[in-house]
Structure formats: structure tokens, C-alpha cells
Amino acid sequence: MDVEAAARAGWQPLDLVRAFLAGGARFLQLRAKHLSGSAFLDLASAAVVLAHAGQAQLIVNDRADIARLAGADGVHVGQEDLSPVSVRAIVGDAAIVGLSTHTSEQVEQAVRAPVTYIAVGPVFGTTTKATGYECVGLERVREAARLAGVRGLPLVAIGGITLENAASVLEAGAASVAVIGDLLSTGDPEGRVRAYRDRLWR
Numbered sequence: 001m002d003v004e005a006a007a008r009a010g011w012q013p014l015d016l017v018r019a020f021l022a023g024g025a026r027f028l029q030l031r032a033k034h035l036s037g038s039a040f041l042d043l044a045s046a047a048v049v050l051a052h053a054g055q056a057q058l059i060v061n062d063r064a065d066i067a068r069l070a071g072a073d074g075v076h077v078g079q080e081d082l083s084p085v086s087v088r089a090i091v092g093d094a095a096i097v098g099l100s101t102h103t104s105e106q107v108e109q110a111v112r113a114p115v116t117y118i119a120v121g122p123v124f125g126t127t128t129k130a131t132g133y134e135c136v137g138l139e140r141v142r143e144a145a146r147l148a149g150v151r152g153l154p155l156v157a158i159g160g161i162t163l164e165n166a167a168s169v170l171e172a173g174a175a176s177v178a179v180i181g182d183l184l185s186t187g188d189p190e191g192r193v194r195a196y197r198d199r200l201w202r
Helices: 003-008 012-023 038-053 064-070 084-091 104-110 137-150 166-171 189-200
Strands: 027-030 057-061 075-076 096-101 116-118 154-158 175-180
Touching: 003 012, 012 027, 012 038, 012 189, 027 038, 038 057, 038 064, 057 064, 057 096, 064 075, 064 084, 064 189, 075 084, 084 096, 096 104, 104 116, 104 137, 116 137, 137 154, 137 166, 166 175
Parallel strands: 027 057, 057 075, 075 096, 096 116, 116 154, 154 175
Antiparallel strands: none
């Protein structure tokens, strides 16, 4: 759940969390690039309560300190954030730690890091997040899934994922997809999450 994307779509963050949970989402990431630390902590703490009440897990983007203080289930970091080793020192061995990758070299390094899953992207074009990387495409997803599979790590695909192309990403080897913009595209995020579940869950 991206705070800025929520605001552009006219949603309050916690209302959007409720809508995602009502639609059946069971794994959420909270992203708030421009909130102050205290505001982010307050939001994350409230979102964790909602998620756990809905039998869902919630991880925090970038901020391992916020994740730990809020009682989140883990943290997702990028290439410019704290290393997974440093993140583990803050959130502990039991927490979920995810790491974004964009190149083959980054995937090869990630599989040796203390992570729970590896993310790869952007798979397709996205306007939600400026990564500075070109779209990796389905072939990179296949390659990353093979490398991650050697370590038994699930691969999460992100970037430009829609209801129409999500199945092709899973067929390429991703264990799951991360979606932001498309969940807001219809004005009915609860219904959109439900549509993903209906189409992709086997």
C-alpha cells in the first residue's frame, strides 16, 4: 500500500488497507517515502493492527526501525537501503526480509544474503515508482526464478503488474506478484483484489 498512490486516488491509507483486506489480501507492504518518521510509525502501527486482525501479514518498505517498533512482520529493502545483514540485526532472524533486484548480478548477490524472498522488477513499465532501471521483462523473471530456486527462495515480481498480465508473470516462475497501481485503477480496490484472487489462486 503506497501512501502517495493512495492519496492520488483519493484514499486515506488505513481505509485502503481495510479495502485490501476485505478483498482478501493476506500480505501487504506499507510504503511511505515522504512521511516523517513519527507519522510513518503511527501509520504502520495502526496498519499492523488491522492486518493482524484480518489474519494478514504486513511488512514495511525501507525502514527496518519502523518495522520493528510497529510490530510488523518484516521489512522490504532496495539496493540503496540497509543491507539484509544490517536489517536482520534490527528486526531479528524470524522476521520477513525481502530485497529488490533489477539485474542478474543483483539477483546472484541476493541469493547469498539472509533474505526471505527476492523481488525482481520492474517487469513491465510502471508509473508508481521511479527505479532508474529498464523493464526487465519475462525472460529476466525466468532467470531470477531459476537462481532463487537454487536456494529455495520465492521470487516476487513487481512493476507494471496488472490483472491482465499477472498470470504470465507467474507462469514465468514468480511465486507471487506485487501490485500497486492496478489495484487502484477501477476505483474499487476491494473488488480488484478479489478479482486477482479469483483469477490467480489455484
